Amino acid sequence: MNIDRLVFAFAGTVILLSLALSHWHSPYWLWLTAFVGANMLQAAFSGFCPLAKMLKGLGKKSGAAFE
Template sequence: MTTNIDKLVFRIAGLFVLLSLALAQLHSPHWLWFTAFVGANMLQASFTGFCPLAKILARLGAPSGAAFCAARKV
């Protein structure tokens, strides 16, 4: 079973959020700005369908999923 772009985007975004929360707790609260950036990017992607990470993963050859399908290459 191959992992598609949708699953990879969710996994990487979740990893970034958890990592930045851990860094905010252990190092500096300024890491919460990274959490806010990831959340804002996910919010805008839900409205526009544009996700920079999905574009990068598509160029790397990951198979498309339902949310970030190849038909969006307008």
């Protein structure tokens, strides 16, 4: 799995987990959902994603997710 797909999978997992936690625990978990969304938006414009940098450092290969 390449970096693009791992970032999408991680973001989707965190969003779904935070939505579940906001439903069963506290609505304050929605702040985590907002943070992930804001980070995805800034990454779309700036090209900087902390998770992608970390995965690249771990030796994962980059790729185009929608080829």
